[in-house]
Amino acid sequence: LKLPAQKKIKTGYSTNNEVLLSLENMHPIVPGILRHRSLAKFKTSFLDVIAGFLSKEDMIHPVYNQTVTATGRLSSSGPNIQNIPVRGAEAREIRKIFIPLRREDFIFRADYSQIELRILAHLSGDKKMVEIFKEGGDIHEAAAREIFSRPEGAITKDERRAAKTINFGIVYGMSPYGLARALKISNPEAAGYIDRFFFTFPGVKAYQEETKKAALQNGFVSTMAGRRRYISNIDSRNRTIREFAERAAINAPIQGTAADIIKEAMINIDAALEKNGMNSKMILQVHDELVFSAVKSEGAVLRAMVTELMEAPARLRVPVTVTTGEGENWYECG
DNA sequence: GAGAACGGCCAC
DNA sequence: AAACGTGGCCGTTCTC
Ligand SMILES: Nc1nc2c(ncn2[C@H]2C[C@H](O)[C@@H](COP(=O)(O)OP(=O)(O)OP(=O)(O)O)O2)c(=O)[nH]1
Ligand SMILES: [Mn+2]
Ligand SMILES: [Mn+2]
Numbered sequence: 001l002k003l004p005a006q007k008k009i010k011t012g013y014s015t016n017n018e019v020l021l022s023l024e025n026m027h028p029i030v031p032g033i034l035r036h037r038s039l040a041k042f043k044t045s046f047l048d049v050i051a052g053f054l055s056k057e058d059m060i061h062p063v064y065n066q067t068v069t070a071t072g073r074l075s076s077s078g079p080n081i082q083n084i085p086v087r088g089a090e091a092r093e094i095r096k097i098f099i100p101l102r103r104e105d106f107i108f109r110a111d112y113s114q115i116e117l118r119i120l121a122h123l124s125g126d127k128k129m130v131e132i133f134k135e136g137g138d139i140h141e142a143a144a145r146e147i148f149s150r151p152e153g154a155i156t157k158d159e160r161r162a163a164k165t166i167n168f169g170i171v172y173g174m175s176p177y178g179l180a181r182a183l184k185i186s187n188p189e190a191a192g193y194i195d196r197f198f199f200t201f202p203g204v205k206a207y208q209e210e211t212k213k214a215a216l217q218n219g220f221v222s223t224m225a226g227r228r229r230y231i232s233n234i235d236s237r238n239r240t241i242r243e244f245a246e247r248a249a250i251n252a253p254i255q256g257t258a259a260d261i262i263k264e265a266m267i268n269i270d271a272a273l274e275k276n277g278m279n280s281k282m283i284l285q286v287h288d289e290l291v292f293s294a295v296k297s298e299g300a301v302l303r304a305m306v307t308e309l310m311e312a313p314a315r316l317r318v319p320v321t322v323t324t325g326e327g328e329n330w331y332e333c334g
Numbered sequence: 335g336a337g338a339a340c341g342g343c344c345a346c
Numbered sequence: 347a348a349a350c351g352t353g354g355c356c357g358t359t360c361t362c
Binding site for chain 1: 349353354355
């Protein structure tokens with residue numbers, strides 16, 4: 001179509017979302033392709049997949065895989081319920097199909113606040129980050145305010161989600177190039193932002209360096225519970241391969257510790273539901289979130305119990321909190 | 335027809 | 347060529 005070629009990939013030129021967005025005004029077909037892509041994704045990956053896995057009782061029973069990920073997270077499949085749309089207003093509607101086991105029950109969910117940043121604060125000991133969490137601060141929100149020049153309390157969901165990408169991106173080794181693309185700013189501006197981040201949180205930089213050194217010396221890194229990830233390419237002479245290994249090494253103790261914590265919580269919640277003879281059920285796990293089919297008469301106990309049992313296994317030098325929601329379905333809990 | 339590689343895109 | 351990490355599932359293309 002005589003449109004400018006952009007990102008080169010193995011098979012030719014990329015037509016991904018980022019590329020097409022930049023061509024949106026250069027040819028009338030482009031917005032149509034984008035809309036088609038989005039609708040096709042929704043139909044084939046969610047509607048068709050979920051319909052295909054319905055049991056004769058019209059239920060879905062995903063498999064939680066305990067031996068797939070390199071960090072200790074669970075994964076889910078058949079269907080995957082850990083990637084159900086939430087960011088787009090239209091696609092998010094699909095969450096309305098996740099309802100309680102019985103008509104008279106409700107959905108209850110609890111999600112850890114800023115979980116991996118809290119673990120990072122603990123593992124790195126960064127003074128500023130520890131202080132912020134001790135004071136009840138929200139680093140995602142603070143980043144969103146800085147990036148989008150927003151006053152107190154004027155952050156949208158999209159903006160906070162974008163700030164998460166930036167915060168986790170930087171702490172897990174994002175380059176100025178990567179940040180520049182994510183924020184649609186110049187390379188030098190991105191480099192400045194990263195510099196300021198590490199000036200504010202110098203302990204995070206030190207943690208990155210320590211973790212890389214440990215991976216090189218030991219050949220593995222560990223979570224707080226002692227789970228190891230072996231890092232094989234950490235001494236590669238190929239810079240691309242070596243740096244990839246370094247970023248994986250930095251990430252694994254943190255993502256893995258978050259998994260350690262929620263797993264301990266799940267075991268204790270399961271035992272407590274049993275012990276108290278409760279009929280509410282733990283039905284979904286989405287990495288740092290638990291979803292329950294909740295019996296109304298058990299609501300008060302369940303809220304208190306889940307909150308307590310999720311927070312207790314996180315034995316960190318900063319507070320760990322969960323935020324909860326409830327409603328007739330998963331959509332309403334958000 | 336099965337399976338792998340790829341690009342793409344949904345979530346955390 | 348690649349420059350946050352961890353996943354699963356899709357359609358296309360290619361091979362056997
Ligand atoms: N490396 C990386 N990790 C991510 C990303 N998004 C989410 N995660 C990880 C780190 C988060 O702490 C964890 C849980 O995701 P959430 O969406 O619940 O975010 P978080 O708990 O940080 O903030 P919250 O207070 O719940 O909104 O998953 C990402 O874009 N990159
Ligand atoms: Mn969370
Ligand atoms: Mn979450």
